[in-house]
Amino acid sequence: xxxxxxxxxxxxxxxxxxxxxxxxxxxxxxxxxxxxxxxxxxxxxxxxxxxxxxxxxxxxxxxxxxxxxxxxxxxxxxxxxxxxxxxxxxxxxxxxxxxxxxxxxxxxxxxxxxxxxxxxxxxxxxxxxxxxxxxxxxxxxxxxxxxxxxxxxxxxxxxxxxxxxxxxxxxxxxxxxxxxxxxxxxxxxxxxxxxxxxxxxxxxxxxxxxxxxxxxxxxxxxxxxxxxxxxxxxxxxxxxxxxxxx
Numbered sequence: 001x002x003x004x005x006x007x008x009x010x011x012x013x014x015x016x017x018x019x020x021x022x023x024x025x026x027x028x029x030x031x032x033x034x035x036x037x038x039x040x041x042x043x044x045x046x047x048x049x050x051x052x053x054x055x056x057x058x059x060x061x062x063x064x065x066x067x068x069x070x071x072x073x074x075x076x077x078x079x080x081x082x083x084x085x086x087x088x089x090x091x092x093x094x095x096x097x098x099x100x101x102x103x104x105x106x107x108x109x110x111x112x113x114x115x116x117x118x119x120x121x122x123x124x125x126x127x128x129x130x131x132x133x134x135x136x137x138x139x140x141x142x143x144x145x146x147x148x149x150x151x152x153x154x155x156x157x158x159x160x161x162x163x164x165x166x167x168x169x170x171x172x173x174x175x176x177x178x179x180x181x182x183x184x185x186x187x188x189x190x191x192x193x194x195x196x197x198x199x200x201x202x203x204x205x206x207x208x209x210x211x212x213x214x215x216x217x218x219x220x221x222x223x224x225x226x227x228x229x230x231x232x233x234x235x236x237x238x239x240x241x242x243x244x245x246x
Contacts, residue, residue, distance in 0.1 A: 012038075022062040023212045024204070026050060027071035027083045029135075033179045033236055034085060037065065045175075046085045048232045049102055049223075057219035059212060067153075068135035075205055080212070082204040087137025089198065090133055097208060099217050100201035103233055105173040106245060107138050108192035112162060117194035119169075122147070128168035131158040138171050156180055163187045168191065171195075178240035197245075 028035050028046060035044045042065060054061050066074065068086075075083035076095060076099050087104045109119055109130070119125065125147045132139035134151045150167050152158040153186075155176050162170040165185045170188070173178075181188065202220075206215055223229050237244045 004118055023059040023080070024208070024216070025062045025064055025074075025081045026202070027064045027066050027074050027081060028085075029066060029068040029071050031068075031176065032183075033175060033240065036064075041209070045232060045236050046102070048084050048085075049214055051231055052223050052228055052232070053216065053219055056223055057215050059216060061220075068133075072135055072203075077205070079205050079207040080209060082208070084202040084204050085200040086135075086203055087198040088201040088203070089137045089140060090236065091140055092137070092203065095206075096203035097206055097210075097213055098201050098203055099213060099220055101199040102202065103200050103229065104245065105198050106194060107171060107173050107174070107196040107198070107201050108194045109175065110159075110162070110170045110172060110177060110188050110192050111168070112165075113187050113189045115168075116189045116191060122195060124193075124197075125169070129162050131167035131170040132172075136171075138173070138196060141198075142171060156184070159184075159186055159188065174242050175236065175240060178242045182240065 030037060033044050034046045035042065042063065045184065050061065050063065064071070071083045072086070075081045082099070086099055087105070088100055109125065111117065117124070122145050125142065126145075129148045129150055130142055131150050131152060132142065133155045134153060139149045139151055150161065152161055155172055158167070158205070159170050159172065159180050161167045173190070177192070202216070233244055
């Protein structure tokens with residue numbers, strides 16, 4: 001009998017620990033150099049910032065790697081689930097509780113080397129089929145101006161569509177574009193037309209624990225104020241030789 005009671009108590013304790021194992025679940029997606037997966041595990045800018053947040057807030061944050069559309073849907077539907085780091089846009093604003101800002105992404109239009117046209121305004125983009133990727137806030141932004149957008153599964157696939165003449169231009173944040181230029185031999189002009197900037201943030205389900213989210217936001221604020229997040233961004237800025245506007 002004593003053994004049975006001991007087993008029941010142990011089971012209850014384990015169940016309680018499992019329920020409390022994670023304060024939040026962060027769902028993210030492959031988007032190098034923000035999130036990459038390789039021999040060293042999951043790495044990148046967003047992951048470096050997540051490590052700082054875990055350490056500073058002392059919250060138990062579980063990481064799940066999913067396709068972007070799935071990560072977005074899970075955060076939209078389930079309490080204490082978040083998706084990061086996504087663009088904080090007007091169309092998304094009311095759907096989540098936002099922990100913000102993580103950083104700012106600058107976006108540009110890229111073209112093939114031998115077919116680059118002069119671009120000076122968004123009106124010039126209406127003449128082109130612009131490549132982006134599914135779930136990207138910049139794709140939503142361009143569509144709002146009645147610009148034709150071709151959505152690929154990933155940003156890399158979108159870049160490859162441009163080189164295969166399936167699109168007339170490619171919309172990408174400048175850091176991802178610099179990464180792709182370093183890693184892949186693609187016929188893409190380094191000249192670019194800057195047209196958009198967006199806050200990247202953590203989007204959490206609206207039924208999440210508000211106390212936990214408040215603690216997370218305060219930690220993010222402190223990390224921004226102390227310059228620790230700026231140091232992370234500066235490291236990648238130097239590595240890929242881009243101006244992130246820090």
